[in-house]
Amino acid sequence: xxxxxxxxxxxxxxxxxxxxxxxxxxxxxxxxxxxxxxxxxxxxxxxxxxxxxxxxxxxxxxxxxxxxxxxxxxxxxxxxxxxxxxxxxxxxxxxxxxxxxxxxxxxxxxxxxxxxxxxxxxxxxxxxxxxxxxxxxxxxxxxxxxxxxxxxxxxxxxxxxxxxxxxxxxxxxxxxxxxxxxxxxxxxxxxxxxxxxxxxxxxxxxxxxxxxxxxxxxxxxxxxxxxxxxxxxxxxxxxxxxxxxxxxxxxxxxxxxxxxxxxxxxxxxxxxxxxxxxxxxxxxxxxxxxxxxxxxxxxxxxxxxxxxxxxxxxxxxxxxxxxxxxxxxxxxxxxxxxxxxxxxxxxxxxxxxxxxxxxxxxxxxxxxxxxxxxxxxxxxxxxxxxxxxxxxxxxxxxxxxxxxxxxxxxxxxxxxxxxxxxxxxxxxxxxxxxxxxxxxxxxxxxxxxxxxxxxxxxxxxxxxxxxxxxxxxxxxxxxxxxxxxxxxxxxxxxxxxxxxxxxxxxxxxxxxxxxxxxxxxxxxxxxxxxxxxxxxxxxxxxxxxxxxxxxxxxxxxxxxxxxxxxxxxxxxxxxxxxxxxxxxxxxxxxxxxxxxxxxxxxxxxxxxxxxxxxxxxxxxxxxxxxxxxxxxxxxxxxxxxxxxxxxxxxxxxxxxxxxxxxxxxxxxxxxxxxxxxxxxxxxxxxxxxxxxxxxxxxxxxxxxxxxxxxxxxxxxxxxxxxxxxxxxxxxxxxxxxxxxxxxxxxxxxxxxxxxxxxxxxxxxxxxxxxxxxxxxxxxxxxxxxxxxxxxxxxxxxxxxxxxxxxxxxxxxxxxxxxxxxxxxxxxxxxxxxxxxxxxxxxxxxxxxxxxxxxxxxxxxxxxxxxxxxxxxxxxxxxxxxxxxxxxxxxxxxxxxxxxxxxxxxxxxxxxxxxxxxx
Amino acid sequence: xxxxxxxxxxxxxxxxxxxxxxxxxxxxxxxxxxxxxxxxxxxxxxxxxxxxxxxxxxxxxxxxxx
Numbered sequence: 001x002x003x004x005x006x007x008x009x010x011x012x013x014x015x016x017x018x019x020x021x022x023x024x025x026x027x028x029x030x031x032x033x034x035x036x037x038x039x040x041x042x043x044x045x046x047x048x049x050x051x052x053x054x055x056x057x058x059x060x061x062x063x064x065x066x067x068x069x070x071x072x073x074x075x076x077x078x079x080x081x082x083x084x085x086x087x088x089x090x091x092x093x094x095x096x097x098x099x100x101x102x103x104x105x106x107x108x109x110x111x112x113x114x115x116x117x118x119x120x121x122x123x124x125x126x127x128x129x130x131x132x133x134x135x136x137x138x139x140x141x142x143x144x145x146x147x148x149x150x151x152x153x154x155x156x157x158x159x160x161x162x163x164x165x166x167x168x169x170x171x172x173x174x175x176x177x178x179x180x181x182x183x184x185x186x187x188x189x190x191x192x193x194x195x196x197x198x199x200x201x202x203x204x205x206x207x208x209x210x211x212x213x214x215x216x217x218x219x220x221x222x223x224x225x226x227x228x229x230x231x232x233x234x235x236x237x238x239x240x241x242x243x244x245x246x247x248x249x250x251x252x253x254x255x256x257x258x259x260x261x262x263x264x265x266x267x268x269x270x271x272x273x274x275x276x277x278x279x280x281x282x283x284x285x286x287x288x289x290x291x292x293x294x295x296x297x298x299x300x301x302x303x304x305x306x307x308x309x310x311x312x313x314x315x316x317x318x319x320x321x322x323x324x325x326x327x328x329x330x331x332x333x334x335x336x337x338x339x340x341x342x343x344x345x346x347x348x349x350x351x352x353x354x355x356x357x358x359x360x361x362x363x364x365x366x367x368x369x370x371x372x373x374x375x376x377x378x379x380x381x382x383x384x385x386x387x388x389x390x391x392x393x394x395x396x397x398x399x400x401x402x403x404x405x406x407x408x409x410x411x412x413x414x415x416x417x418x419x420x421x422x423x424x425x426x427x428x429x430x431x432x433x434x435x436x437x438x439x440x441x442x443x444x445x446x447x448x449x450x451x452x453x454x455x456x457x458x459x460x461x462x463x464x465x466x467x468x469x470x471x472x473x474x475x476x477x478x479x480x481x482x483x484x485x486x487x488x489x490x491x492x493x494x495x496x497x498x499x500x501x502x503x504x505x506x507x508x509x510x511x512x513x514x515x516x517x518x519x520x521x522x523x524x525x526x527x528x529x530x531x532x533x534x535x536x537x538x539x540x541x542x543x544x545x546x547x548x549x550x551x552x553x554x555x556x557x558x559x560x561x562x563x564x565x566x567x568x569x570x571x572x573x574x575x576x577x578x579x580x581x582x583x584x585x586x587x588x589x590x591x592x593x594x595x596x597x598x599x600x601x602x603x604x605x606x607x608x609x610x611x612x613x614x615x616x617x618x619x620x621x622x623x624x625x626x627x628x629x630x631x632x633x634x635x636x637x638x639x640x641x642x643x644x645x646x647x648x649x650x651x652x653x654x655x656x657x658x659x660x661x662x663x664x665x666x667x668x669x670x671x672x673x674x675x676x677x678x679x680x681x682x683x684x685x686x687x688x689x690x691x692x693x694x695x696x697x698x699x700x701x702x703x704x705x706x707x708x709x710x711x712x713x714x715x716x717x718x719x720x721x722x723x724x725x726x727x728x729x730x731x732x733x734x735x736x737x738x739x740x741x742x743x744x745x746x747x748x749x750x751x752x753x754x755x756x757x758x759x760x761x762x763x764x765x766x767x768x769x770x771x772x773x774x775x776x777x778x779x780x781x782x783x784x785x786x787x788x789x790x791x792x793x794x795x796x797x798x799x800x801x802x803x804x805x806x807x808x809x810x811x812x813x814x815x816x817x818x819x820x821x822x823x824x825x826x827x828x829x830x831x832x833x834x835x836x837x838x839x840x841x842x843x844x845x846x847x848x849x850x851x852x853x854x855x856x857x858x859x860x861x862x863x864x865x866x867x868x869x870x871x872x873x874x875x876x877x878x879x880x881x882x883x884x885x886x887x888x889x890x891x892x893x894x895x896x897x898x899x900x901x902x903x904x905x906x907x908x909x910x911x912x913x914x915x916x917x918x
Numbered sequence: 919x920x921x922x923x924x925x926x927x928x929x930x931x932x933x934x935x936x937x938x939x940x941x942x943x944x945x946x947x948x949x950x951x952x953x954x955x956x957x958x959x960x961x962x963x964x965x966x967x968x969x970x971x972x973x974x975x976x977x978x979x980x981x982x983x984x
Contacts, residue, residue, distance in 0.1 A: 230958055
C-alpha cells in the first residue's frame with residue numbers, strides 16, 4: 001500500500017500543490033489583490049523557523065536532554081516581545097532604504113561598504129550550509145525509512161558514489177529546481193515573493209497539523225494521555241532524568257546559551273530576515289505576529305516530549321534513531337496514512353526552509369558577493385552593457401544550485417556524525433555573529449565600518465575554529481588529533497577547550513569565545529577611530545530611523561550632478577528597460593511631473609534610483625553603479641556637518657525673516673499713518689491758504705470799493721466822505737490785524753516766534769487786561785467780574801503773549817455774551833502745580849460738536865452768511881499755541897444756552913521757593 | 919504605522935519577566951522530580967509560563983492604546 005510510487009507521487013503532488021499556491025499568490029499580487037496581506041499569513045510565514053529540526057530533530061534532542069530542546073523556542077518567544085523595538089526599527093530602515101538582505105543591511109549601515117557586505121555573505125553562506133545539510137539529511141533519511149514500510153529499519157550510510165549514484169543528490173537538485181521556479185522567475189526591485197510566502201504559510205499549516213496529528217496519536221492512542229506517558233517514563237530508570245533539569249538533561253549554562261542563540265537566530269537567520277523584513281507587507285502585521293508566532297511555537301512543541309518518551313519506551317534501546325520517532329512510531333503501529341502525513345509534514349518543514357533560505361542566500365551571493373566583484377572587473381565592461389537583468393537572474397540561479405550542492409557535500413562528509421539539532425546549532429552559532437553588528441548598528445551611533453568588519457571577522461574565525469572544523473574532524477574528514485591534541489599538538493589550542501576552558505558544552509564554548517572576540521573587536525575598534533562622513537551619515541539614518549518622518553533621510557547628504565537619461569539607462573541595465581521606464585514614470589507621477597523628461601536629476605531622484613538599484617543588486621553595488629553615472633563630489637565630515645549646520649541656519653534665518661517681516665509690517669503701518677497725516681496736513685495747508693486769501697480779499701474788496709466811490713464822486717458831501725474814509729481805515733486795520741495774526745501764527749508754528757519769558761504775577765496780567773478792555777465792556781454794557789486770591793505764586797511766561805491771550809478771550813466773551821444783561825467773569829485759582837484762569841460769559845454757549853472746532857484756524861461758529869461774527873478766526877488757535885508753548889492747556893466748557901467758560905492752565909514756577917531758600 | 923509607545927515598554931517588561939522566569943535560578947525551583955496531575959512539574963511549569971507570556975502579549979498588543 002505505501003509503495004515507492006505512491007510515496008513519490010504523493011511528494012510530487014504535494015510540491016505541485018505548493019507551486020500552484022505560489023503561482024496563484026503571484027498572480028493575485030500582480031493584480032494588486034495580495035492574498036498574504038494579513039497578519040495571520042504573516043505569522044504563519046514566520047513559522048518557516050520550524051524546519052526538519054523542529055519536526056524531527058526536537059524529538060531526537062528531547063530523547064537525550066529532556067526539555068533541553070525547549071530553549072530554541074523559548075528564545076524566539078522572548079525575542080518577539082522585543083520586536084516592537086528591534087524588528088520594527090529594522091523593518092522601517094529596510095523599507096526606507098530598500099534593503100533586501102541581512103548582508104545588505106549590515107553593509108548599508110556601515111557606510112555602504114562592499115567589503116562588509118561580502119564578509120557577511122561569506123559568513124552566512126558557510127554558516128548556513130550545515131543547516132541545509134540538516135534538511136537534506138532529514139528528507140533523505142525519512143524517505144528511505146518510509147520506503148521500508150511496514151518495517152522499521154534505519155538507513156545505512158550510503159556506500160554509493162557521490163552525486164549521481166546518491167538519492168540525496170537528486171533530492172538536492174530537485175529542491176534547487178523548485179527554488180529557482182519559486183524565487184527567481186523574474187527580477188523585482190523589492191525582492192518580494194508573494195507567491196512563495198503564500199506557499200510557506202501553507203507549509204507551516206501542514207507541518208503543524210502533521211506534527212500535532214502524530215502527537216495526538218502517540219499520546220492518546222498508544223498511551224492514555226500525558227499523565228500515562230509521564231508516569232510510565234518516571235518508572236523507567238534511564239528515562240526519569242529526562243524529566244528534570246541539571247544532570248543529564250543539560251546544565252543551566254547550556255539552557256541560557258541556547259536561549260540566546262535562538263534569540264539571535266529568529267532575527268538573523270537569512271530566511272527569517274526574508275519573511276519577517278523583506279516580505280513584510282505592512283508593519284502593522286508585526287504587532288499580531290508578536291503573539292501569534294510564539295503561539296505557533298507553543299503548539300508545535302507540546303507533543304515533543306510525549307513523542308520522544310513514547311518512542312524511547314516503544315522501541316528497544318538503540319535500534320531506532322530518536323530523530324525519526326515522528327515517522328517511525330506511526331510505521332511501527334502500521335498506520336500508513338498517518339506515516340505518509342508525517343512524511344509530508346517533514347517534507348513541508350524541510351522544503352520550506354530550503355526554499356526561503358536559498359532564495360535569501362542567492363540574493364546575498366548575487367548582490368553582495370558576485371556583482372561587486374564583476375562590476376569591479378573592468379575587463380568585463382559590465383557597466384557598459386545595456387541589460388544586465390538576465391545576468392543577475394543567472395547568478396542567482398547558479399547560487400541556488402551551488403548552495404544546495406555545498407549542503408549536499410556537507411551532509412555527505414559530516415552529516416552522519418551529528419544529530420539533527422547539533423548540526424542546526426552550528427548554523428545558529430554562525431548567524432549569532434551578526435547580533436553585535438546589527439543590534440549595535442541600530443542603537444549605537446558609534447559603531448564603525450572597521451569595527452564591524454573586525455568584530456564579524458574575529459567572531460567568524462573563532463566559530464570556524466571551535467565549531468565547524470571540529471565537526472569535520474568528528475566525521476573523519478580532518479584528523480581526530482586536531483580535536484584531542486589541538487592544532488599542531490598545542491594543548492591550549494584544542495578547538496573545543498580553547499585556552500584550557502573546559503566544562504562547557506561545545507556550543508556554549510564557541511558562543512563564549514566568538515562573542516568575546518566579536519563584541520570586543522567591534523566595540524574596541526569602533527571606539528579607537530572616528531567614523532568617516534559616510535559612516536556617520538548612515539549611522540544617523542539607522543539609529544534615528546523611528547524618529548525620522550517620511551523618506552527624507554538620505555538624499556540630503558549628497559551633492560553632484562547627473563542626467564535623467566543616464567539614470568534611466570542605468571536602471572534599465574539591471575531591471576530591464578521596461579521596468580525601469582515604469583519605475584521612472586511612477587516616480588514622475590509621484591512628484592507631480594508630467595513626464596520623465598521633465599524630471600530634474602536632483603539628489604532625491606538619484607537617491608530613488610539608488611534605492612531601486614539597491615533592491616536588485618544590493619546597496620553597496622548600487623552605490624558604485626550610481627556613482628559611475630553621477631559626477632559626485634565626495635562629502636567630507638566637515639561638509640556633512642556644514643549641511644547639518646546649514647539646515648539649522650536656514651531654520652534660524654526663517655525665524656529671523658518672520659521677525660523682520662513683522663517689523664516691516666509695523667513700520668509700513670506707521671508709514672501709512674504718517675502719510676495719512678501728511679496728506680491731511682497738506683490739505684489743511686491748502687485750506688489755510690485759500691481761507692487766508694479769501695479772508696484777505698474781503699477787506700481789500702471793501703477798501704477798493706469805497707476808494708473808487710470817493711475817487712469817482714468828488715462832490716460827495718463831507719459827512720458821507722468821512723463815513724466812507726472811516727470804513728476804509730477800519731477795513732485796513734482789519735487787514736493789518738489779519739496779516740499780523742497770520743504772520744504771528746506761522747511764526748509760532750514754525751518755532752520762529754520771539755518769546756521774552758520772565759517771572760511774572762498773573763494777577764497783574766489780569767488787572768492790566770481788564771483795564772484795557774474796560775472801556776469796550778462799558779460801551780457794550782457788559783458787566784465784568786474778577787475773582788482772584790490774595791496771593792498767587794509767580795509763573796514764568798511772556799507777559800505780552802499772556803496779555804494777548806487774555807485780551808482775546810475777553811473780547812470774545814464780550815462779543816458773544818447776552819445782549820443786554822451781558823456778564824463776564826474772570827476767576828484765578830491754583831490747581832495742583834498749575835495756575836488756572838477761567839473766563840466765563842453768559843452767552844448762547846457752544847454746542848458740543850463745535851467745542852474743538854473753534855480752536856481750528858479760520859473756523860468760526862455760526863451761520864457765516866447771515867450772522868458773520870467779527871474777527872479773523874485766528875485768535876483762539878493762536879491762544880492755544882501760546883498756552884501750549886508755556887506748558888499749559890486751553891479748553892472750553894459749555895452747554896448751549898448756558899454760556900461758555902474758556903479755561904487755561906499754566907505751570908507754576910518752582911524756582912521762587914528755591915531762590916527764597918537760597 | 920506602529921508607534922513605539924507604552925506597548926513597547928510593556929512588551930519589554932514581558933521580555934524581562936520571561937527571561938527571569940525561564941532561567942536559573944527560578945527555573946531550578948521547579949526542576950525536581952515532583953509531578954502535577956501526572957505531568958512533571960518542570961514540564962508543566964515551563965509550558966504554563968510560556969502560555970502566560972503569550973497571554974500577556976495578546977493582552978498588551980490587542981488592547982487599545984491608552
